Amino acid sequence: MTLGELTANLIKILPLCIVIVWACVILLVDLFIPKERKAWTAILSAIGLLVAMGFSIAQTGVDTEAFGGMLVVDGFSQFLTILVLSTGLAAVMLSYDYLNRLGIQRGEYYVLLMFSISGIMLMAMAADLIVIFLALELLSIPLYVLAGFARPRTDSEEAAIKYFLLGAFASGFLVYGVAIVFGATGYTGLTDILQSIQGGSVDMSLLAIGAALILVGLGFKVAAVPFHMWTPDVYQGAPSSVTAFMAVGAKVGGFAALMRIFVTSFGVLAMDFTAVLWGLAALTMILGNVVAIAQKNIKRMLAYSSIAQAGYILMALVPYGQKDVIVDAIAAALLYLIAYAFMSFAAWAVVITLEKAEGEGLQLSDYAGLGRKYPVLAAIMTVSMLSFTGIPPTLGFIGKFYLFRSVVEGGFIWLAIIGVLTSLVSAYYYLRVVIYMYMQDGEPVAQRDNWVYLTAAVTGVGMIVLGIFSLPLLKWAYQAAISAF
Amino acid sequence: MDFLDFLLHPLTLVTFFPLMGVLIILFMDKENKTAIRWTALITSLITFGISLWVLMLFNPANPDLQMVVDIPWIEVAGWEITYLMGIDGLSILLVLLTTFLTPISILSTWTAVEERVKEFMIFFLLLEIGMVGVFLSLDLFLFYVFWEFTLVPMYFLIGVWGGPNRVYAAVKFFLYTMAGSILMLLAILWLGISQGTFSVPELVATASIPGNIQIWLFLAFAAAFAIKVPMWPLHSWLPDAHVEAPTAGSVILAGVLLKMGTYGFLRFNLSLFPEASVKLAPWIAVLAVIGILYGAMVSYAQKDVKMLVAYSSVSHLGFVMLGLFAINSQGIEGGILQMINHGISTGALFLVVGMIYERRHTRDMDAFGGLWKVMPVYAAMTLIVVLSSMGLPGLNGFVGEFTILLGAFGSKVLNNPWFAALAAVGVILAAVYLLYMFNKMFMGPVDKDENRRLFDLNLREIVTLVPLLILIFWIGLYPSPFFNLMEASVTKLVESIQVAAMAGLP
Numbered sequence: 004m005t006l007g008e009l010t011a012n013l014i015k016i017l018p019l020c021i022v023i024v025w026a027c028v029i030l031l032v033d034l035f036i037p038k039e040r041k042a043w044t045a046i047l048s049a050i051g052l053l054v055a056m057g058f059s060i061a062q063t064g065v066d067t068e069a070f071g072g073m074l075v076v077d078g079f080s081q082f083l084t085i086l087v088l089s090t091g092l093a094a095v096m097l098s099y100d101y102l103n104r105l106g107i108q109r110g111e112y113y114v115l116l117m118f119s120i121s122g123i124m125l126m127a128m129a130a131d132l133i134v135i136f137l138a139l140e141l142l143s144i145p146l147y148v149l150a151g152f153a154r155p156r157t158d159s160e161e162a163a164i165k166y167f168l169l170g171a172f173a174s175g176f177l178v179y180g181v182a183i184v185f186g187a188t189g190y191t192g193l194t195d196i197l198q199s200i201q202g203g204s205v206d207m208s209l210l211a212i213g214a215a216l217i218l219v220g221l222g223f224k225v226a227a228v229p230f231h232m233w234t235p236d237v238y239q240g241a242p243s244s245v246t247a248f249m250a251v252g253a254k255v256g257g258f259a260a261l262m263r264i265f266v267t268s269f270g271v272l273a274m275d276f277t278a279v280l281w282g283l284a285a286l287t288m289i290l291g292n293v294v295a296i297a298q299k300n301i302k303r304m305l306a307y308s309s310i311a312q313a314g315y316i317l318m319a320l321v322p323y324g325q326k327d328v329i330v331d332a333i334a335a336a337l338l339y340l341i342a343y344a345f346m347s348f349a350a351w352a353v354v355i356t357l358e359k360a361e362g363e364g365l366q367l368s369d370y371a372g373l374g375r376k377y378p379v380l381a382a383i384m385t386v387s388m389l390s391f392t393g394i395p396p397t398l399g400f401i402g403k404f405y406l407f408r409s410v411v412e413g414g415f416i417w418l419a420i421i422g423v424l425t426s427l428v429s430a431y432y433y434l435r436v437v438i439y440m441y442m443q444d445g446e447p448v449a450q451r452d453n454w455v456y457l458t459a460a461v462t463g464v465g466m467i468v469l470g471i472f473s474l475p476l477l478k479w480a481y482q483a484a485i486s487a488f
Numbered sequence: 489m490d491f492l493d494f495l496l497h498p499l500t501l502v503t504f505f506p507l508m509g510v511l512i513i514l515f516m517d518k519e520n521k522t523a524i525r526w527t528a529l530i531t532s533l534i535t536f537g538i539s540l541w542v543l544m545l546f547n548p549a550n551p552d553l554q555m556v557v558d559i560p561w562i563e564v565a566g567w568e569i570t571y572l573m574g575i576d577g578l579s580i581l582l583v584l585l586t587t588f589l590t591p592i593s594i595l596s597t598w599t600a601v602e603e604r605v606k607e608f609m610i611f612f613l614l615l616e617i618g619m620v621g622v623f624l625s626l627d628l629f630l631f632y633v634f635w636e637f638t639l640v641p642m643y644f645l646i647g648v649w650g651g652p653n654r655v656y657a658a659v660k661f662f663l664y665t666m667a668g669s670i671l672m673l674l675a676i677l678w679l680g681i682s683q684g685t686f687s688v689p690e691l692v693a694t695a696s697i698p699g700n701i702q703i704w705l706f707l708a709f710a711a712a713f714a715i716k717v718p719m720w721p722l723h724s725w726l727p728d729a730h731v732e733a734p735t736a737g738s739v740i741l742a743g744v745l746l747k748m749g750t751y752g753f754l755r756f757n758l759s760l761f762p763e764a765s766v767k768l769a770p771w772i773a774v775l776a777v778i779g780i781l782y783g784a785m786v787s788y789a790q791k792d793v794k795m796l797v798a799y800s801s802v803s804h805l806g807f808v809m810l811g812l813f814a815i816n817s818q819g820i821e822g823g824i825l826q827m828i829n830h831g832i833s834t835g836a837l838f839l840v841v842g843m844i845y846e847r848r849h850t851r852d853m854d855a856f857g858g859l860w861k862v863m864p865v866y867a868a869m870t871l872i873v874v875l876s877s878m879g880l881p882g883l884n885g886f887v888g889e890f891t892i893l894l895g896a897f898g899s900k901v902l903n904n905p906w907f908a909a910l911a912a913v914g915v916i917l918a919a920v921y922l923l924y925m926f927n928k929m930f931m932g933p934v935d936k937d938e939n940r941r942l943f944d945l946n947l948r949e950i951v952t953l954v955p956l957l958i959l960i961f962w963i964g965l966y967p968s969p970f971f972n973l974m975e976a977s978v979t980k981l982v983e984s985i986q987v988a989a990m991a992g993l994p
Contacts, residue, residue, distance in 0.1 A: 331566065374648075375604070394640060395633040404629075404677075411677045419677070423670035430666055434643075434659060442647045442655050477564045 015069040015076050018059040018084055019124045025051035026117035033110030041108045045099040048113035049092060052120070056088040066486060072192055073131040078486030082337055082479065083127035083259050086344060087252060091120040093348045093458050094248035100452040101244045101355050107153055115145035116248065123256040130267070132181040132191040132217075135260050139177060139224065142256045143170050146249055150241040158362065162240025169223065169233040177220025183213030193267040200271050207271075214269050214276065218283075221264075224257030225313045228287040238306035243358055246302065247351035250309045251344045258316055258340060262333055265323050266487065273324020280321045281418055287314030288425040296432045300365050301354055304432060305347075308391060311429060312343050318406055318422060322413025332409035334484035335402070338476060342390065342402035345462045345469070349387035352459035353380050356449040364447075370436060371445025380449060381440045383463035388433040390466045393426050397470040405477070498545060499555050499573045502538045502583065503620045506531055506590075506613035513613075518606040525598060528609035532591040532616065539587040546580055551976035553626065553689060561630070568685050572627040577977025578754055579623045581824060581970065582747055585831045586619045588955070589743045593736035595952045596839050600735055600846055601649060608649060612736065615641035619744050623751060628676045628686040631756075632669070635712075635748065639665055642737065642745065650732035657725075657732035664725040668715035675708035679760075692759050692984070699763050706764035709757050710772075716749030719772075719809060720779035723802045730798035735842025738794070742801050742838060743831035750808045750827055754820070758812065759981060762988035769813040769901045776813065777910045779806035784917035788924065793844075793851045796925055797837045800877065803914055804830045810911055811892035814902055815985055819895025820978045821971055826888030828970070829963060833877040833885055836956040840870045843949055844929075847942050853925060858934035863944040867930045869953050874926050876960040878918040884963035889915055 004012075013020055029051070033044050059081055066077045094116060102108040122142025129135045147170060151163025185191050187209040188199040199205055222230040238246045269276065291311030298304035319336035322328045357364045357373075374381040390399030403426065410419045439445075469476055494500055509531025516524055546554060553574035562569040575583065594612060601608050618641065621634030639662055647658030680686045683694070697705065715722045730738050758765050783803030790796040808830065811823030843866065844859075845851050860867040872883070879885035896908035934940055945953075963970060 374607075378607075389640065395636050400633075400636075404673075407674070408677050408681065411674065412681050416674070416678075419674055423674060427663065427667055427670055430663060431659070434662060438647065438655055438659070441644065442658075474562050474564060477562060477567070481564055 012069040015065075015067055016074060016128065018055040018062070018088075019121055019128070021055040021058060022051060022088075022117055022121040022124065025055075026114050026121065029117070030111070030114045033114070036110060038108070041110060042099060044110040044113050045095055048117055049095045051117065052088050052092050052095070056085060056092075059084045059088065068130065069128075072194065073134050074125075074128040075130045076128060078483040079263075079337075080127040082483035083255060083340075084124050086341060087120055087123045087127070087255055090248060090251045090255065090344055090348075091116060093344075093462070094244060094252075096454040096458045097247055097348070097352055097355055098244040099454060100450070101242070101358075101455070104450065105153055105242060105360065107242070109152075112149070112152060115149050119143075119145040119149070119248070119252065123252050123259070126256040127259045129260065129263065130193050132184060132193070132196075132264070135264070136174070136177055136181055138256070139174060139220075139260070142253065143174070143224075146170075146245075146253065149245040150237055150249070152245060153242045156362075158240035159242065160240075162237045165233050166237045166241075173220045173223030173230070175220075176216045176223070180213045180216030180218075180220060183209060183216065187213060193264060196268040197270075200268070210269075211272055211275060214265075214272055215279070217264060218261070218276075218279070221257045221261050222283065225254050225261070225317070226310050227283050227313050227317055228290045228310065231287070231291070231310045234310055235303050235306040238309070239300060239302045243302065243351060243355045246306075247348060247355075250305070250351070251347050254309070254313060254316070254343070255340055258336060261320060262336065263487065265320060266329060266333065270324055277321055277324055280317060280323070281415065284314050284317035284321055285418060285421050287311065287317060288422060289314075292425040292428045292432075295429070298432070299367055301367055301370070301436070302365055304367070304436075305350060305354070308429070308433070309347070311425065312391070314425075315339065315403065315406055315422060316343070318410050318415075318418060321415055321418060322409060325413055328409055328413045330481070330484050330488065331405075331412060333487060334477070334481040335405035335409045337480040337483055338405055339402035341476060341480070342398040342466075345466050346387045346390045346399055349383050349459055349462035349466065350391075352455050352462065353384045353387070355455055356380060356452065356459075357447060359448075367436060367439050368443075368445070369447060370439040371443035371447065373439070373445075373447050373449075374441035375444075376447060377449050380459065383459045384440060385437050386463050386466050388436050390470070392430045392433045395470065396467065398466045398473065398476075399470070401470055401473045401477075494557065494559060497555070497557050498538065498542045499557055499575060499624055502535060502542055502587065503573070503617060503624060505535045505538055506616045509613045510610050513606060513609050516606065518604075521602070521605040524605050524609055525594070528613060529591055529594050531613060532587070532594055535616065536587040536591055539584050542575065543580065543584060546575065546973070548577065548973050549976055551980035552576065556626075561627075568680070568687075569629045570627050570687055571630060572687050572689075573624045573630075574626050574689075575624060577974035578824065578981070579751070580973055581828050582623045582744075582751055583620055585747070585828050586616065586623065586744045589739060589831060589835055590616045592835070592839070592952055592955065593739045595948065596739065596842060597734070597736045598948055600842060604648065608645070611641040611644045612740075615645070615740065619740075619748065622748050626688045628679065628688060628691075628756075630686075631688075632673060632676055636666075636669055638745065638748070642741065645737040646729055646733045649734040649737070652732075653728070654732045657728040660725045661729040664715055664722075668712035668722075671708045672712035675705045679705065688756070688759070697761070699767075702761045702764035703767065706757055706761040706768060709752065709761075713749040713752035713757065714775075716752070717746055717805050717809065718749070718802065719775050720782050720802065720806070721775075723779070723783075726802065727795055727798045730801075730838075731792065731794050735838055735845070738838040738842070739835045742797075743835035746801060746805060747827045747831060750805065750812065750823070753809070753812055754824070758815070758985060762985040765813070765985065766815065766901055766989040769815055770904070772813045773810055773896070773902050773907050776806040776809035777907055777914075779803065780810070780911050780914035781917065784914050784921060788917070788921040791853055793841050793853055793925060793929070794838070795851075796853075796921060797834060797841060800837075800918065800921070801830070801834055803918065804834065804877075806914070807889055807892050807911060810896050810907060814892070814895040814899035815982065816895050816899055816901075817975075817978055817982050818891055819899060820982065821974055822888055822891030822893075822895050824974050824978070825963070825967065825970055826885075826892060829876075829884045829888040832956050832959050832963075833873060836873040836953060836960070837877060839952060839956075840866075840873055843945065848938060853928045855936060856929040856939060857936060858930070858932050859939065859942070860930045861934055862939055862942050865944050865950070869945070869950075869957065870930065871926065872957055872960060874922045876964070878922045879915050882964050884960045884967075887963060887967045
């Protein structure tokens, strides 16, 4: 590859380059920023993310590949890139004041965050199993560190080690799966694999084993049952701003890879894998929602809720073998990822305002009286809970409606029935937060932090406005889904 | 249709005008309770005025949908969701009932709600938007949005301003109702996917759904509506919700929210699934009659007046369901009128109960006695309401129930006079429990000291009740204007069901 070709390739993936290079630059610059002026690090990283987002938006309509087909830049990757950069931006906004409060303000936090973001961006563009593995590690390793960022708090350290050990296992599964798929087909590129399968000389059972292992590896990342064990402890132990990012970002990355791999390469395995995915989705929805009922700690509750939400998104993959449904299903998943990002960040922003040092202020009972004392915060939390439940006119409702539509269209009525029934179950625990906020008396104290308030307000208003005027988002998601084919 | 046309369209205004009030109240000081109350009241009165304007524009001779608003809303990737609203003889009275009861309910909260008045009024006005939207929307998606949305403000009204057991009642209300509506959601999705549209008029005109699938869809829709009505045996959320809800909440709950269920049967089940409706009508009628008798008997057993009124709703709405599923003009017209009657009479009963509760802070019948002597105006008004609720000739309840019974007797679909005969027993039972209650509370000597010094109704309370009393007499003595409004649409509906069911039957 000549220098000219290299440059041309790098320009195609410019947003990713910006984030990575910028992260390295901040790592150096941060050394010269005194401890009490760390706000600059946060601002610099936010600027980097914004610039990258600008370049990503400028790539609208581009449909090309880079590095010999290992990366693709299309509407699908652009959609997820913008989503992830917004997620990162929201995470920075939630973080700065919160880190000060916990006394863990260190510059490398933002650098690690940006590296993780770049991993997810790479995941969105990856069209080769090796790159997917690379992206998975790039997204995960900074997150392991971030989970333990509140050291020497033991639960944070526990979260980090747990996340690392189980994450390493997951990576192992993924690599093993990649190796087996390579053994079966002789390729790692997703389209090459497809052609090899169509060529007809592939050992199908070997391929299926490989695909199953890849599914397990990515299942860990999106926290699908039965690979969800790490989620509650890690979500609870990690600093809340990290959890907020992890809950959305890691899922976006995992689902990006799942959708890309299965839709592109493994269509031929649909007979078997539809049933597997059906079971995974059903189990995830049921277990996530049912166990969430028993939680008294808001972070744990949101952890189980995020497991359940992963189940809803997994539903979209179930009809992945049906050519006429899959575009809709992928679009539904993409839309729901956006909805999920909005709801999660709204909820986590409220959690962060109420969290106090030493992990206090995280019980559901600490939310008593919020409606009276902080009506706006309580209203935002309420909208978020209703959106999670899928009550109109919120974005969560549109997202679920679209998901259920693709599932019913694919002919999986029973899965849809499980989906709506578990939504009913979820109403119980989401409403409990509302009960505490409005129907119990208490004296909660919220930290005043304009950036967190801004995040909460934007996501809160966004959930309703985009829930009513959802056409642009739907169009965007649909275009993105089409471009992936 | 450009934006301004849409904004000033009578149906848009009647649905969304309360939003103006919400926005104004949002920026008012929460300590300024009187101003907030007045803002809410005036908003709802203007909304009522707009609904009267809609009534003036409405042409009763036209059986079709009128004043249709049809705007593409979400049309991408095979979604065909339109913002489709319209009004016809089936819905106009219910819209009027909603806008009529809302200011009355707000007036009833003047002194009853002292806590968090600001939020109360916001939720109340939001609820009005949802209810009117339910009656006007003709796109299944849009309908579902409004339908499900009404849960939220009602949940708060019960949960925040309700009685001692309010949280339990609110959650039960929410989960019960949602349980039904999610099944309806799946049916809506199935219809939308298989027929390519969510528009109800289009579905009625073009849909061809095989008989056995019609039954499933009918049942899925019925799950949502039967819980809302509520039909026996799905009624157990109702007494809790009613007893715990604040008076205004009960009035709206009984007066309008329950009608959303019966209206749903009328608008969706009967029109969309005519074959299934004809097939399942006897079963629905059986449940309706059980509800009539069961509700009446359980009412008689209550000591709490509010509980009595709550159970009487189960009984009265049984009549509505029986009328609707007689599937002939008389039955359906009687059913619609009875929806209005029940809204007026039971709404008034809840108001009356609320007034005495505000004075004595108990609703136990045994705590009262001889109130006639202490509060003559209150007693006289209560008597009229009670008589109307039990169906005394000359008052509104009689006209509705009588028409329903006629319809049920002559129904070819039910084809069994026993339905009407048993339902008629319900009328007698209603007289028993209502007069028993009246007798216990108002007649006899004043034997409790606490009751001696109760003051009679004040002007505001009289103003709250008088409009309802006027309607009670008006419908009772001269019901034909009300029947005229619905006649053309009902006739068309019955004909279309007959045509479709004939085609489907051997």
